[in-house]
Amino acid sequence: MTALTLSTAAAAGLKADALVVGVAKGDKGPVVAPGADAVEKAFGGKLATVLETLGASGGEGEVTKLPAPDGVKAPLVLAVGLGAVPEKDESFGTEALRRAAGAAARALSGTKKAAFALPVDSADEVQAIGEGVLLGAYSFDAYKENGNGKAAKAKDAKGPLGDAVILGTKPRDKAAKAAIERATAVAEELNRARDLINTPPNDLNPEAFAAVAQAAAKEHGIKVQVLDEKALTKGGYGGILGVGAGSQSPPRLVKLSYSHAKAKKHLAFVGKGITYDSGGISLKPAGHNETMKCDMSGAAAVFAAVVAAARLGLEVNVTGWLALAENMPSGSATRPGDVLRMYSGKTVEVLNTDAEGRLVLADAIAKASEDKPDAIVDVATLTGAMMVALGSRTFGIMANDDAFRTSLYEIAEASGEPAWPMPLPEHLVKGMDSSTADIANMGERMGGGLVAGLFLREFVGEGITWAHLDIAGPAFNEGAPFGYTPKGGTGTAVRTLVALAERTAAGDLG
Structure with missing residues (x-):
């Protein structure tokens, strides 16, 4: 796996296989970003001119490789775009740095050691x-000819980039060191979630x-x-x-339970874990099945978050619930018109x-409510309607x-995960009325993503704060990689x- 270290060494004098510098998009062409002063000097003050000649503009994620001039020990200089030059007294922002580092790490596939001379003024x-490097360096090759035939554990994952040195910060700086430790724990567990999502469903069933x-x-x-089918039957988990x-x-x-002796709050995370979704008897049409191994992305996210919390030793109790099932058509499958008695x-x-998805989540949410957590957050690739909306x-x-809801939105945006607050209109509840059961699992077609949220709300314990994240859109990238986001x-x-x-x-639950 890619290893992160810190150094105050001069960018031009550090021995590495590649040196990454930042370039911004100015009004009159590319502008070399802070952190690359020594490299700019080695180019005779003409680095921006050379980059412009090669077609670079400094646009976000743009990558340009140059042979290093005399005075730079690394043989290769990689200039990565940071986007627009910030206003006076403002920084580029953490997400711009994260994306730039990710784009550079992807472009340096196979490089043993790279130094990152990007603008750094804070932990x-x-x-x-650090997160950008580790996430951008991710690759999933377990099923390629040289792979190991199974999803790798986070600690064994082989990234295409070897060592990564972040320049401009003292290695003994406590805040910077803590930042590296956090970046490593979060990124490694996030990459473990990616491994699970990318694993073919014939190798990743609920068991x-x-x-x-x-x-x-x-x-x-x-x-x-772990509740198996016998325990689920005995417990009355009709949805799962x-x-x-x-x-x-x-x-x-x-059920995954992380606890800390000094914890004063308890969070419950619930993840939809459909390891393959054919649609069941309501079979999906051709062209909609190929990526349905990703329908357990919510459970993968919950799993990774609980493990990351444990690795970081956070002073909060976190319980993760993974509702795992495979949705297939057969003679024993649930039929449209059947009535299920939920947990x-x-x-x-x-x-x-x-x-x-809402059926397995409903059982898990109801069960999680019994512990009386301070908040429940469920995560699911739940509706195509949310993709249409967002x-x-x-x-x-x-x-x-x-x-x-507002607090979660702010947290997501600050974390670099685009999100948007959505309403739960009460008038949509009536659409789920059933003449034979307490509620139907479908309602009005228009606003289908909101209907799903309203359905889940019915199973939250009284007085418990709850939020639902519908990640159907960003959970699986079918297009080309961008920034630190891979394909898959x-x-x-x-x-x-x-x-x-x-x-x-x-102490700030929101």
């Missing part, structure tokens, strides 16, 4: 660059996912409980069992078996508390959940 910027969670829990001192009824791979409900005791008429890079946030599983929502846990540990 937050060190952390952003296999549960086994991965058990192994990680043992490694990091997290308590784990109903979704998994058509598969030869039975469902699981996994909470409510009955649900299933009008569409492809609206299965596109492929932004997730929606719904909640039963406006202040909590992205691990979205991990950073938001970890940041929420950190803020809660600091």
